């Protein structure tokens with residue numbers, strides 16, 4: 455005889471299993487220490503202010519230089535949720551809108567006045583910051599993913615100011631030299647916070663190739679990059695960080711970036 459309770463439990467387990475398989479990727483603000491977010495926020499605000507000054511002064515400001523500035527406003531707005539500074543978040547997103555509208559002088563003036571004042575910390579896992587102008591764009595190819603990924607690029611690309619040099623710094627840190635490169639723990643901490651947040655944007659905004667062909671693999675590499683970035687922050691903020699563990703995780707992170715690019719980046 456069938457036991458109705460058993461059937462019910464079985465169905466619930468099945469439903470739970472299916473839910474895990476079919477639920478969308480849970481992108482959100484990474485769970486990292488507030489102090490680490492603060493360090494990244496200070497560094498990114500400085501980067502943004504400098505970049506906007508350059509754009510404001512340039513005779514022909516380049517879009518390639520402006521993109522990382524837009525991205526930095528998204529990053530800063532996301533950090534602000536965790537740091538508990540809602541006023542800063544609102545203001546920095548206005549800067550982002552101005553940059554995207556190519557109003558560089560206005561954006562530079564606004565950004566100059568901003569400082570982050572951490573308040574009651576927000577909970578991790580909340581939504582990533584959005585830019586109203588991006589939400590209105592029909593062509594998703596020019597919004598979150600390429601904009602935030604740009605931050606990984608070299609400081610200069612074809613002599614034009616570009617990203618935060620993360621990709622190159624990462625490769626330099628894991629170079630197989632003897633002795634191995636010295637590790638700057640604060641620099642690694644900031645790199646990993648940035649990488650965690652950028653990869654959350656990637657998780658939330660797969661490109662066309664991933665959407666059409668293999669979203670699961672996209673999610674896998676994005677999540678792996680987020681997890682490794684978080685683990686790197688955990689290791690470098692320990693009382694006695696283990697350089698070997700840090701190097702291993704940085705190497706795995708670099709591999710995750712490369713795997714995803716190999717499969718999903720359009721040739722450029």
Ligand code: HEC
Pocket residue numbers: 595599600603604605606607608620621624649653656657661672673675676679707708710711712714715718719720
């Ligand atoms: C889930 C997939 C995925 C992961 C993980 C990923 N990327 Fe990317 N990345 C992309 C795609 C797709 C592009 C092309 C974006 C575009 O321009 O449309 C890209 C672009 C880039 C660019 C070029 C930006 C430019 O326009 O100049 C750099 C640099 C980069 N990624 C570095 C990294 C680094 C470093 C990591 C790891 C820490 C990483 N990526 C992780 C998918 C990924």
